[in-house]
Amino acid sequence: MKKIAILGSTGSIGTQTLEIVRYNRDIQVTALAAGSNIGLLEEQIREFAPKVACVWDEARAAELRVKVADLEVKVVSGMDGLIQAATEPEAEIVVTAVVGMIGIRPTIAAMEAGKDIALANKETLVTAGHIIMPLAKKKNVKILPVDSEHSAIFQSLQGAAGNPVAKILLTASGGPFRGRTRAELADVKVEDALKHPNWSMGHKITIDSSTMVNKGLEVMEARWLFGVEMDQVQVVIQPQSVIHSMVEFADGAVIAQLGTPDMKLPIQYALYYPERRYLPGERLNFWELSEITFEKPDFENFRGLSLAFEAGTTGGSLPTVFNAANELAVSLFLDRRIGYLTITDMIESAMRHHKTVQNPDVDQILAAERETYEYIKAKWALN
Ligand code: NDP
Numbered sequence: 001m002k003k004i005a006i007l008g009s010t011g012s013i014g015t016q017t018l019e020i021v022r023y024n025r026d027i028q029v030t031a032l033a034a035g036s037n038i039g040l041l042e043e044q045i046r047e048f049a050p051k052v053a054c055v056w057d058e059a060r061a062a063e064l065r066v067k068v069a070d071l072e073v074k075v076v077s078g079m080d081g082l083i084q085a086a087t088e089p090e091a092e093i094v095v096t097a098v099v100g101m102i103g104i105r106p107t108i109a110a111m112e113a114g115k116d117i118a119l120a121n122k123e124t125l126v127t128a129g130h131i132i133m134p135l136a137k138k139k140n141v142k143i144l145p146v147d148s149e150h151s152a153i154f155q156s157l158q159g160a161a162g163n164p165v166a167k168i169l170l171t172a173s174g175g176p177f178r179g180r181t182r183a184e185l186a187d188v189k190v191e192d193a194l195k196h197p198n199w200s201m202g203h204k205i206t207i208d209s210s211t212m213v214n215k216g217l218e219v220m221e222a223r224w225l226f227g228v229e230m231d232q233v234q235v236v237i238q239p240q241s242v243i244h245s246m247v248e249f250a251d252g253a254v255i256a257q258l259g260t261p262d263m264k265l266p267i268q269y270a271l272y273y274p275e276r277r278y279l280p281g282e283r284l285n286f287w288e289l290s291e292i293t294f295e296k297p298d299f300e301n302f303r304g305l306s307l308a309f310e311a312g313t314t315g316g317s318l319p320t321v322f323n324a325a326n327e328l329a330v331s332l333f334l335d336r337r338i339g340y341l342t343i344t345d346m347i348e349s350a351m352r353h354h355k356t357v358q359n360p361d362v363d364q365i366l367a368a369e370r371e372t373y374e375y376i377k378a379k380w381a382l383n
């Protein structure tokens with residue numbers, strides 16, 4: 001039996017990870033963690049019998065303790081609890097599928113404990129890639145990408161050991177607003193932005209896909225994961241989401257991974273790497289798929305993407321500011337408190353205001369996050 005812990009088990013990636021566990025029957029779940037959804041977490045505890053379950057909020061954890069009093073599970077809470085879940089002694093792989101920078105500390109703790117990481121949480125590498133990648137090397141642990149593009153790149157690199165990557169071609173669907181101008185984006189509503197043409201995901205990442213901020217975060221993530229410079233990562237719009245990403249080598253050969261848009265493939269690949277298991281579901285049908293088309297990304301109208309390249313190129317604490325400003329802005333947009341274009345205005349304003357610290361430690365990263373929130377709240381008079 002393979003043993004895993006899942007942080008963010010009640011979310012989009014978390015529940016799909018559990019579908020794979022349910023289907024394969026040879027993985028044991030030793031720890032689960034969620035934010036506040038104790039209803040679903042209780043169901044998961046009853047089905048998968050983890051040793052540890054974490055709920056972020058202590059009051060909700062106390063409620064859960066009463067509900068599962070008949071079971072052996074230890075219910076913990078807060079950051080200490082999340083770290084306990086991440087370091088549960090038996091787990092070999094920790095799936096980091098929480099949303100936000102809350103993922104940094106538990107990921108580091110899991111690596112320190114010698115566990116491989118199936119990494120979904122983008123914020124970890126975007127903000128702390130300079131800490132995570134050397135630590136992975138030092139502790140000899142694997143970072144197995146779950147994000148579909150990074151999994152595609154990782155799959156394309158199999159068998160290429162020793163051959164440096166010339167270029168990473170990171171594909172993007174372009175989201176629901178591809179082709180629109182800034183003026184046409186001004187009155188975008190929450191409902192419109194939540195409709196992704198090809199992928200079904202959590203709310204925050206769906207908004208990020210519509211603004212192209214998601215692709216920007218992925219460029220920064222790719223740079224750390226695959227040890228390349230920002231200018232070696234090229235975004236290619238491929239609206240049908242068939243090519244999940246590609247790698248170009250020194251001789252000009254391009255290797256790609258193709259498939260249907262289903263996150264279960266990259267999740268399962270990360271859990272069983274290097275083995276490929278059967279995965280039920282649709283297959284690509286090249287007769288029905290009449291064309292695969294390509295476009296250049298629109299950096300002018302989708303400011304989030306150009307700001308991400310700027311943040312990644314400057315590095316240090318600036319990617320944290322980019323990410324934190326976006327996180328706050330997206331939650332305000334989802335609460336219908338700001339307009340769609342204000343998302344990128346907030347990111348840009350916070351980046352211009354920030355004085356970049358090079359090589360920030362975790363405390364400095366979290367301080368940059370807090371300062372970004374405070375700056376935006378003050379500037380936009382929010383409470
Ligand atoms: P969701 O919003 O669907 O799920 C987030 C999960 O994190 C939930 O289980 C939530 O619990 C939990 N959570 C939130 N806050 C805390 C906290 N403070 N402590 C512990 N758990 C917490 O997000 P997704 O699954 O879509 O995304 C997760 C991560 O994976 C993100 O970083 C995203 O960028 C990345 N990703 C997602 C992809 C996708 O297809 N969805 C693709 C590639 C990457 P609760 O339900 O209780 O709130």
Ligand code: MG
Pocket residue numbers: 147148149218
């Ligand atoms: Mg992705």
